[in-house]
Amino acid sequence: MPAIRPSRIARTAPEHCGSFSAAACGNTRTQIPGFKAGGTSGIRSAVTGTPHILLVEDDREISQLVARYLRGNDLRVSLAGDGREMDRLLADSRIDLIILDLMLPGEDGLSICRRLRAQSGVPILMLTAKGEEIDRIVGLEIGADDYLAKPFNPRELLARIRAVLRRGAGTEREEDGARRLAFAGFVLDPDLRQLVNPDGAQVALTAAEFDLLHAMGLRPGRVLSRDQLLDLTQGRAPGPFERSIDVLISRIRQKIERDPRNPEMIKTIRSGGYVFTPAVTRA
Incomplete structure (x- = not known):
């Protein structure tokens, strides 16, 4: 042909x-x-x-x-x-x-x-x-x-x-991404759009926080730039002074890290972005 x-x-x-x-x-x-x-x-x-x-x-x-x-x-x-x-x-x-x-x-x-x-x-x-x-x-x-x-x-x-x-329109684009993600005792459920901590209590997340944590949970161990995370979660390119991803990361750390000032699950990579470090299983 x-x-x-x-x-x-x-x-x-x-x-x-x-x-x-x-x-x-x-x-x-x-x-x-x-x-x-x-x-x-x-x-x-x-x-x-x-x-x-x-x-x-x-x-x-x-x-x-x-x-x-x-x-x-x-x-x-x-x-x-x-x-x-x-x-x-x-x-x-x-x-x-x-x-x-x-x-x-x-x-x-x-x-x-x-x-x-x-x-x-x-x-x-x-x-x-x-x-x-x-x-x-x-x-x-x-x-x-x-x-x-x-x-x-x-x-x-x-x-x-x-x-x-x-x-x-309105259909799920990534069927595999609809499965629950389990990491470090937490369970992230895309269908219910909720996060449950190791004690079984629901963690309050905004829609933007949930989308960002879900995007990172689907790509554990990978360094993701701020631009990539913005595209994955909001489908748009960054503005000249874009800091929304940094703000969301800080808020998520407050809710899932044992010590948000010394994070273990969401690490910052200098000149690279962020990496989600826990092992993730899907159920």
Whole structure:
């Protein structure tokens, strides 16, 4: 199956609205009916915060053009060139939808889709070569939420993203993450959104504190930067004087550490961020 190239996209311009040419991506909002300058795409209401899209595509030029178009329509976009880069970004960020190319170096898109479905409920929109009906059918059978054949119209890609996000609004994105986490005698329950201490008493946590502790509990032993924690818990980039993560960490330490001034469970890593040190089991 030939991988699509930018020149192939350019040749389809009369039929596909100038799909992903530099000129087409430079001013995207006014090219889509129903979008007004200064307005929003309407996607934001489907998920908390600005939707975060992960595009897994090995052609860097296509990736950059697609990313520029989507960012021009109120979407956050991260790029991965293969399955390993995708895994790293999924571990470090909260992703609302994955656009997954079928033809990738190393692990192919069908294998990645099958693996993702065994681990997570994150929506997947698969990109396939035009006319490869069998691959599209297999992709849907193993768990892809939708597919789009190359070359494609950027308006159609945006419309399909919106539709998939609407269908997935209010559902659990990480099914495995809904399991209870046990550490150092504490039990963190995502369904009840509560923390129980070793004595069996409930620990009062704000919603922001719970989300941060849960994000760290899912990634024990890993150094997480403030930016990563902010993205994982609130789905947004930090401001120039962002200190909210530090404040939340301090409050959580007051509630779970034996000595908050000398913390053992949430350690600060100089110039790195924070690491959650206890062994975590899931039940």
